[in-house]
Amino acid sequence: xxxxxxxxxxxxxxxxxxxxxxxxxxxxxxxxxxxxxxxxxxxxxxxxxxxxxxxxxxxxxxxxxxxxxxxxxxxxxxxxxxxxxxxxxxxxxxxxxxxxxxxxxxxxxxxxxxxxxxxxxxxxxxxxxxxxxxxxxxxxxxxxxxxxxxxxxxxxxxxxxxxxxxxxxxxxxxxxxxxxxxxxxxxxxxxxxxxxxxxxxxxxxxxxxxxxxxxxxxxxxxxxxxxxxxxxxxxxxxxxxxxxxx
Numbered sequence: 712x713x714x715x716x717x718x719x720x721x722x723x724x725x726x727x728x729x730x731x732x733x734x735x736x737x738x739x740x741x742x743x744x745x746x747x748x749x750x751x752x753x754x755x756x757x758x759x760x761x762x763x764x765x766x767x768x769x770x771x772x773x774x775x776x777x778x779x780x781x782x783x784x785x786x787x788x789x790x791x792x793x794x795x796x797x798x799x800x801x802x803x804x805x806x807x808x809x810x811x812x813x814x815x816x817x818x819x820x821x822x823x824x825x826x827x828x829x830x831x832x833x834x835x836x837x838x839x840x841x842x843x844x845x846x847x848x849x850x851x852x853x854x855x856x857x858x859x860x861x862x863x864x865x866x867x868x869x870x871x872x873x874x875x876x877x878x879x880x881x882x883x884x885x886x887x888x889x890x891x892x893x894x895x896x897x898x899x900x901x902x903x904x905x906x907x908x909x910x911x912x913x914x915x916x917x918x919x920x921x922x923x924x925x926x927x928x929x930x931x932x933x934x935x936x937x938x939x940x941x942x943x944x945x946x947x948x949x950x951x952x953x954x955x956x957x
Contacts, residue, residue: 716741724803843888881946897952919954
């Protein structure tokens, strides 16, 4: 479990949920890790502490994914403080569900800013630091593949946009030896989407496996895409969704 030794990763939105699991998984494989957060400084500090206990370096940077200047600064700060940047994981996201008459310009602007412009801005900043063997991995959603009930159109739009961004970036950055991939998680047990809620049974039933994922299961997929073993995988969308889209 040391295939990422000497590498530096930045995980946006890495203080909780899937992002925290990804940060810990990369550290477990030898990487030094920076995370960004917006709220919950205590939880960000806990992730940093866990990583340091593994003998890896770690930092937490307060940065709103909706703020382009903050996103770019977080990328540059990671490279400056940890000495380099090899892996970028665009995990920070914003979710709001509602009918067309309920979600207006403010919700549209916020969701696009965080879910689409945020990753784009992070990649623009990161490509200055990434070299041959660099990895860019974005976290989408199974909703981009299948929206099973009303109220998800805006969220699905933003997560579907990441597929086109991933393919375009794979072509643009491939000549530099940088891979770009997208992971669509299925229903995942986190604080924001607990598997023990009454309504979660219906979500689990939409998967082929009939259950929620553990955050670590999604993190393991991301860790593989960040590893040398995934060097010939780029422009791909990987459904880690328990068969949601099957």
